[in-house]
Amino acid sequence: ETGVTQTPRHLVMGMTNKKSLKCEQHLGHNAMYWYKQSAKKPLELMFVYNFKEQTENNSVPSRFSPECPNSSHLFLHLHTLQPEDSALYLCASSQVPRNGYTFGSGTRLTVV
Amino acid sequence: AQSVTQPDIHITVSEGASLELRCNYSYGATPYLFWYVQSPGQGLQLLLKYFSGDTLVQGIKGFEAEFKRSQSSFNLRKPSVHWSDAAEYFCAVGADTNAGKSTFGDGTTLTVKP
Numbered sequence: 001e002t003g004v005t006q007t008p009r010h011l012v013m014g015m016t017n018k019k020s021l022k023c024e025q026h027l028g029h030n031a032m033y034w035y036k037q038s039a040k041k042p043l044e045l046m047f048v049y050n051f052k053e054q055t056e057n058n059s060v061p062s063r064f065s066p067e068c069p070n071s072s073h074l075f076l077h078l079h080t081l082q083p084e085d086s087a088l089y090l091c092a093s094s095q096v097p098r099n100g101y102t103f104g105s106g107t108r109l110t111v112v
Numbered sequence: 113a114q115s116v117t118q119p120d121i122h123i124t125v126s127e128g129a130s131l132e133l134r135c136n137y138s139y140g141a142t143p144y145l146f147w148y149v150q151s152p153g154q155g156l157q158l159l160l161k162y163f164s165g166d167t168l169v170q171g172i173k174g175f176e177a178e179f180k181r182s183q184s185s186f187n188l189r190k191p192s193v194h195w196s197d198a199a200e201y202f203c204a205v206g207a208d209t210n211a212g213k214s215t216f217g218d219g220t221t222l223t224v225k226p
Contacts, residue, residue, distance in 0.1 A: 004155075006155075031212055033213075042216065042217075042218045042219070043202070043216045045213065048212075048213060050212070056213070088153070090155055090156070092155075092156075094212065096212070097144055097206045097207060097212040097213075097214070098144045098161070098163040098208075099161070100144070100146045100148075100158045100161050100204070100206070100214070101146075101148075101156070101158065102158070103155035103156045103157070104155050105154050105155045106153070106154065106155050108153065
């Protein structure tokens, strides 16, 4: 149990579908993050939320839409994705920067 | 701006041999430094962290790392590698500024030979 739970673990979706990824933490952390990890590429920061407020959008296409209803939950809404969006999507949380991140196990997304 | 370089993309060691993974960082002040490990298809797990005090830090799974300010390095070491250590290892640097974000290196893949 990592403390950060991501669902679903695997997702296959067509380019015209709409789906959502969910991330949940009950560690009392105030910051939550979405990262994209593609094969042979470095980790890409997508979004940062601090105390439910979005503090960073790292030039992510609008087909990815984050939502943070409270400090424990983070969603990533997906629509009209492209095959190149296939990747492992990782959620992380932290309390203070010096403690580092707690990551979820990720959602393996395949766009067909 | 903060940045991290992991010079080795892939390292192979024999089981029982010692291991050192290199990490160099760039940051103006004293950074927060981290090592994470990722098994295939999984998220990243924090191995150890440094933010102040003793420059040699101990982590989980028998790993340690040493902060060397003069060399801007934070190398990860293990005296005797086990087959289960085969994974990808990421060095990261963080700070109280920059919205508290960490910047990750590109990772080093460790293969362990029997």
